[in-house]
Amino acid sequence: MHQRTLLAGTLLATALLLTTSATAGATSAPEDPAPTPPMGWNSWNKFACDIDERLITETADAMVASGMKDAGYTYVNIDDCWMAPERDAEGRLQADPHRFPSGIKALADHVHAKGLKLGIYSSAGTKTCQGLPASLDHEEIDARSFAEWGVDYLKYDNCNNEGRPAVERYSEMSEALRATGRRIVYSICEWGENDPWNRGRDVGGHLWRTTGDISDSWSSMTSLLDQQVGIEQHSGPGGWNDPDMLEVGNGGMTDTEYRAHFSLWALLNAPLLAGNDLRSMDEPTARILLNPELIAINQDWGGKQGYRVRDDGETEVWAKPVSDGSVAVVLFNRDGQERRISATTEEVGLPGADRYRVRDLWTGDESQNDGELGASVPSHGAVAYRVWAGDA
Incomplete structure (x- = not known):
C-alpha cells in the first residue's frame, strides 16, 4: 500500500501541473451535481451480489489510501442486492439485516467522513434485476429514504418495468429526488433501449446508459465502444453518455487492453x-486508473465528448477537443498484431501551425512535429496523445 500511495502522490502532482490551465475559469451552476463526468467505484462488476457493509467501508478506506480520492474518484456506489427482501411496516425500503446490519445511514456517515460520497441502487420496476423490492410506484417514499440516509447518487435500473413507458418511469423518480431538496446524481440505466441520449436531460438524468451491461472481455468492451459513435453531441456538462462502468483490473483482459479501455472511456x-477490488489493487492497475493526464482529459471543464475520426477496419483514430485549444487523440488497434497508425493534425481538428507539441499520455514523453501523428500500436492496444498547435 505504501508504494501505491507514493505512486498516487507522484501521479497527482503531475495532474495538478498539467491541468491548471485547462480548468482555469471553470464554471457550473451550483445546483448541478454532475458538471463533469462522475468518478468513483461500483460494486457490481467484481462482486455482483456478494456485498456487505464491510466491503463498502473497506473500499472507501482503500479509495483514500490508494490515492484514488485525491485523483478525483468520489462516489462509492452500492449496486443491486443491498436491500431486504421485504419493505418495512411503513412501506419503506430497508437494508438487508444480515449484509448491512448497521443500515445505509451509518454507511453513508462512514463514507462521508472519508471525504467521499455514497451511491445506491434501485430499479424503475416492481423488482430489481435480482428480484428484490424496487421503486416503481414507490418513488416518493424511496427518494425520501435515500435523502434521509445521506445518499449522493442513485443508479436507477430498468428490470421488471411492467412495459410502462421509460420517460414516465424515469421522470417520476427524478421529480421525487428533486422534491427531497438533496443534491443526488441521477444515473438512468435503461440500457439505451429508448435512445436516452435524446431525452435523458428532459427526464432529469445526469448520466444515461447508452448500452447493455459491460463484461470483462475485449469483445464486450469494443462492442460498447462501437455504440458510442454518432451520439457525442448529446453529452456535455450536467448530462453524460454512459457506456457502462470500467472493468480495469478484473482479470479478463490484459493490461494493454485495459489501457485501451481506459484511454477510450476517458476520451468519451x-x-x-x-x-x-480496490483493497488488493496491483500496481499496473493503479497506474491505469490513476493516470492523471487521461483523467484531466475526461474531466476537462469544456465537456466536449470525443468522437471517432476515422475507421480503417482494424485500426481507428479518435479525437476530443480540450478547452485549452489542444486535442486529445487515441490511435486504436483492434487487430491481433501490431499495426502502424497515423493521422494528421488537420483531421483531428487542430488549426494550422508550423509546429505541434505532442505529449504521450501514458509515458509522458514529449516531441514536436510538423503535423503528422503516428505510432506503432500494439495488438489490442492504444496510444494516447495530447497535441497543441505551436509551442503551447
Whole structure:
C-alpha cells in the first residue's frame, strides 16, 4: 500500500501541473451535481451480489489510501442486492439485516467522513434485476429514504418495468429526488433501449446508459465502444453518455487492453466508475486508473465528448477537443498484431501551425512535429496523445 500511495502522490502532482490551465475559469451552476463526468467505484462488476457493509467501508478506506480520492474518484456506489427482501411496516425500503446490519445511514456517515460520497441502487420496476423490492410506484417514499440516509447518487435500473413507458418511469423518480431538496446524481440505466441520449436531460438524468451491461472481455468492451459513435453531441456538462462502468483490473483482459479501455472511456467523457477490488489493487492497475493526464482529459471543464475520426477496419483514430485549444487523440488497434497508425493534425481538428507539441499520455514523453501523428500500436492496444498547435 505504501508504494501505491507514493505512486498516487507522484501521479497527482503531475495532474495538478498539467491541468491548471485547462480548468482555469471553470464554471457550473451550483445546483448541478454532475458538471463533469462522475468518478468513483461500483460494486457490481467484481462482486455482483456478494456485498456487505464491510466491503463498502473497506473500499472507501482503500479509495483514500490508494490515492484514488485525491485523483478525483468520489462516489462509492452500492449496486443491486443491498436491500431486504421485504419493505418495512411503513412501506419503506430497508437494508438487508444480515449484509448491512448497521443500515445505509451509518454507511453513508462512514463514507462521508472519508471525504467521499455514497451511491445506491434501485430499479424503475416492481423488482430489481435480482428480484428484490424496487421503486416503481414507490418513488416518493424511496427518494425520501435515500435523502434521509445521506445518499449522493442513485443508479436507477430498468428490470421488471411492467412495459410502462421509460420517460414516465424515469421522470417520476427524478421529480421525487428533486422534491427531497438533496443534491443526488441521477444515473438512468435503461440500457439505451429508448435512445436516452435524446431525452435523458428532459427526464432529469445526469448520466444515461447508452448500452447493455459491460463484461470483462475485449469483445464486450469494443462492442460498447462501437455504440458510442454518432451520439457525442448529446453529452456535455450536467448530462453524460454512459457506456457502462470500467472493468480495469478484473482479470479478463490484459493490461494493454485495459489501457485501451481506459484511454477510450476517458476520451468519451464516460463516467469513470472503477469496478475492481480496490483493497488488493496491483500496481499496473493503479497506474491505469490513476493516470492523471487521461483523467484531466475526461474531466476537462469544456465537456466536449470525443468522437471517432476515422475507421480503417482494424485500426481507428479518435479525437476530443480540450478547452485549452489542444486535442486529445487515441490511435486504436483492434487487430491481433501490431499495426502502424497515423493521422494528421488537420483531421483531428487542430488549426494550422508550423509546429505541434505532442505529449504521450501514458509515458509522458514529449516531441514536436510538423503535423503528422503516428505510432506503432500494439495488438489490442492504444496510444494516447495530447497535441497543441505551436509551442503551447
